[in-house]
Amino acid sequence: MRTPDPGLRAPVDVTDGLVTLGPEAVRLRAALDRVFTGWAAAAGAAEVLYPPLIPVADLARFDYFTNFPHLVLAATAVNTDAIADLPTHPAEPATTLGGHQLARAGLVLPSAACYNAYLSLAGSRLGEPVRFTTIAQCFRRETHYEGLRRLHGFTMREIIAVGDAETVKDHLTTHKDLVLGFAAHLGLDLTTEVATDPFFDANGSRAVMQRLFPTKEEFVADGGLAIASVNYHRNFFGERAEITYAGEEAHTSCVAFGMERWLHVLAGRFHGDWQAAAEAVASFPLPGGTA
Template sequence: MNTTTRPLPRLRGPGAGLLAFDPVHTALLHGLDTLLRGLAEQLAAPECLGPPLLPADGLARLDYFRNFPHLGVPAGRFAPEALDALAGGEPPTDVPLRTTGHVLPSATCYGLLLSLEGQDIGDDGMLLSATGRCFRNETHYDGLRRLHGFHMREVVYLGTKDGCVEHLDRGAEFITAAARRLGLELTRAAADDPFYDRQGSRARLMALDPVKHEYSISDGTAIASVNRHRNFFGERLRISAGTHGSAYSACVAFGVERWAHAMILAHGSAEAALVALRDVPPGPPQYPTTRTAE
């Protein structure tokens, strides 16, 4: 049976913040992730695959629930007493759940960092890169801009304080150069993360000394960020950098669906965005001649 010429039906999201991708959007998403992987390739950061779930107790040690309790998506299991009701056709929304002690990732780096707990990465530091499916509870959802589940590519550095500065400089250069190649105009600004407790210590520290800067397109959508963790994860997870003591860390992050949104906004349609992406010349981006200080 020949189905190659039959037009595909429009794929609709099965719920709020949930989207199914048709072949054009899928090709756009994969193509953008390949382009964004260029930073990892330039830095020789090996590609990893983080865990699909994160231990809740590990995140608690990183103050995740103190700062972002509203964003977490817990993984539950149906209670044994609910199984007969489910087998009898009762809707799963009406039966009890039990916690598993795990939470779906809300950022790619958490799984990588937790996997390094208690290790010494050595004096030379290390780089890791990964794309992960991330999940967040949001107050509202908006197409590709704000999803319940999305893909985040990150390039993470662990090592020295100076190494973090260099890593973020390289990341900032790559973001600017990649956007230019794609015909996107970005603005950079200190991030205003959605802390649950605006009066909490980390929220106040962020206001005094921003550790995250975002790159946004014309409609205000942040599509990339550079993040300075100081030695927070190194101390909390006992990750050491040889003779340098607790490891400092930093990451460069890309919201892949948001890059797709930016391309569609800039070029008018997913089809036109995919053509523009495929027309991007091969090879590494040409960096600007000056660097932006953190």
């Protein structure tokens, strides 16, 4: 079924959580990404692209299947022993592939852009903090899908810092100010809310620390829609991926942007005038004094 998205007009089409962006929406997304990559460049973040799939064993190091089993989407091959049972034309819209038609899954579709980044540094001994940025197509199994607000597959831009605690926390403070300034420029009414992603064992000391010192703040618009977040993981990924900085377990943080959610709130803010939204984004001065 098609899900209407209030305030949006073509060129966006969403069917069962899968989105098609037309030229105007693509131009607006590109303008947004120029802002975010401009911030990344100003922070000295190298741009990297990672594989679109992650091995199950790698995600298991981060307790992913304990903390986020409800989001998991696995990627696997068709069982060639069951070829005779595979769907043929014409197939009903709700046609699926059953367990007997599939091989065992060793790969997972990522639900966030940063997991591969930390895995790429596994075993590293860093002598200085590192920053990098990446963009990825991400996937989440949800209880329901709703226009651009909640998608099966979506795009996430992240700016990531790895190093000592002070550096990675400063990374978040800087970008929090940038996000709020950008929102003010666009006339978006954003609030910040503490989130409670279960990164840590609910019964462990890290969970206690999380309650005392929040690790994630979301930037919320349009009636509770999180369009960006700042995330401090302390030394969790440094410990699990065996990344050290100056002889100690590295700390990590990331700033994340849900690109399609930004499209949604901007299309609403500019009453469906995609060109006006793109012009407003393009007029935002980037670090160094350019727009």
